[in-house]
Amino acid sequence: MALDRDTVLGLLKQIDDPVSGSDIVAAGVMRALNVGDAGDVRFVLEIDPKRAKDYEAVQAAAETALKQAGAAKVSVVMTGPTSTPEAPPDLKPRRAAEPQGPQKIPGVDRILAIASGKGGVGKSTVSANLACALAQQGRRVGLLDADVYGPSQPRMLGVSGRPASPDGKTILPLRNHGVTLMSIGLLTNEGQAVVWRGPMLMGALQQMMTQVQWGALDVLIVDLPPGTGDVQMTLAQKAHVDGAVIVSTPQDVALLDARKGIDMFQQLKVPIVGMIENMSTHICSNCGHEEHVFGHGGVAAEAEKLGVPLLAEVPLHLDIRLASDGGAPIVVSQPDSAQAKAFQDIASKLVSEGAA
Numbered sequence: 001m002a003l004d005r006d007t008v009l010g011l012l013k014q015i016d017d018p019v020s021g022s023d024i025v026a027a028g029v030m031r032a033l034n035v036g037d038a039g040d041v042r043f044v045l046e047i048d049p050k051r052a053k054d055y056e057a058v059q060a061a062a063e064t065a066l067k068q069a070g071a072a073k074v075s076v077v078m079t080g081p082t083s084t085p086e087a088p089p090d091l092k093p094r095r096a097a098e099p100q101g102p103q104k105i106p107g108v109d110r111i112l113a114i115a116s117g118k119g120g121v122g123k124s125t126v127s128a129n130l131a132c133a134l135a136q137q138g139r140r141v142g143l144l145d146a147d148v149y150g151p152s153q154p155r156m157l158g159v160s161g162r163p164a165s166p167d168g169k170t171i172l173p174l175r176n177h178g179v180t181l182m183s184i185g186l187l188t189n190e191g192q193a194v195v196w197r198g199p200m201l202m203g204a205l206q207q208m209m210t211q212v213q214w215g216a217l218d219v220l221i222v223d224l225p226p227g228t229g230d231v232q233m234t235l236a237q238k239a240h241v242d243g244a245v246i247v248s249t250p251q252d253v254a255l256l257d258a259r260k261g262i263d264m265f266q267q268l269k270v271p272i273v274g275m276i277e278n279m280s281t282h283i284c285s286n287c288g289h290e291e292h293v294f295g296h297g298g299v300a301a302e303a304e305k306l307g308v309p310l311l312a313e314v315p316l317h318l319d320i321r322l323a324s325d326g327g328a329p330i331v332v333s334q335p336d337s338a339q340a341k342a343f344q345d346i347a348s349k350l351v352s353e354g355a356a
Helices: 005-012 049-068 123-136 197-211 232-239 250-265 298-306 318-325 336-350
Strands: 032-035 040-046 075-080 109-116 141-145 174-176 181-184 217-223 243-248 272-277 310-312
Touching: 005 032, 040 049, 049 075, 075 336, 109 123, 109 232, 109 250, 123 141, 123 181, 123 217, 123 318, 123 336, 141 250, 217 298, 232 250, 243 250, 243 298, 250 272, 250 298, 272 298, 272 336, 298 310, 310 336
Parallel strands: 040 075, 109 217, 109 243, 141 181, 141 217, 243 272, 272 310
Antiparallel strands: 032 040, 174 181
């Protein structure tokens, strides 16, 4: 007749435990009892490995008692308990911990963002001329064209060709007029649309910031796209931005959006170092009549309200547009002109204030 579980337990309770003085069932050293239908009995003696010799007699006594009672087969295994449960294997790929918070770009002393609330106010023209004006004053200047959907800096700086990559990771930027330039426009064909969602956009910006070999720069000017979106947030969250310059035209519609841009930078803890009123006035080339096509003084009033400097009132002039379209900003093509002087004065103010 095959043994049942209760009978087996009764027999094992008659075997003394050499350590505790009680039986092996009460002492808890007998574990994982299995009684098969065919009369096979298996269990484990979980013991201190140092007392294995003492338990050899217990193992033999248990096997003898169970076989005499009719067990067809008896298997008693001695094992030692593990002090801590084995941790499951880590199947996640190992990678270096990513730095938290805004980080300095290696070799770059300062980052200055040029921003606007809306498009069409001449922010990229200001960025290109300011970069060249700073380079003329002896500063080591880089220009990052972060307007991924509408990159215009390659045309304005007269730069063409594709950046090289010696190792498939590091990007070598191009250079002209004393300014080191990186733009998504250098990586796409002219007229080719960049159709990307937010994550791709943010990834491209991070690559242009951290994988470009900028070298040693006094200031990296970042030409931001209009608005308050992914690019602005990514820049402020990933890189340590030292300041922002807000560009606006004088009319109320532009100022409404400029205020939103200012509020965004305040939320992102980026200081506003000044405002620029672009297209401030137009002087007729034939009769010399001065006319404020878009109004006048709105940016100055906003700057005073915020307690930030008004860096310049840049005129609306055909030569500024022609120079930018021709690949040599006005400060390069006509450095002695009144139009160039407006940008040169901005550069001087930013240098004297330690912002560039």
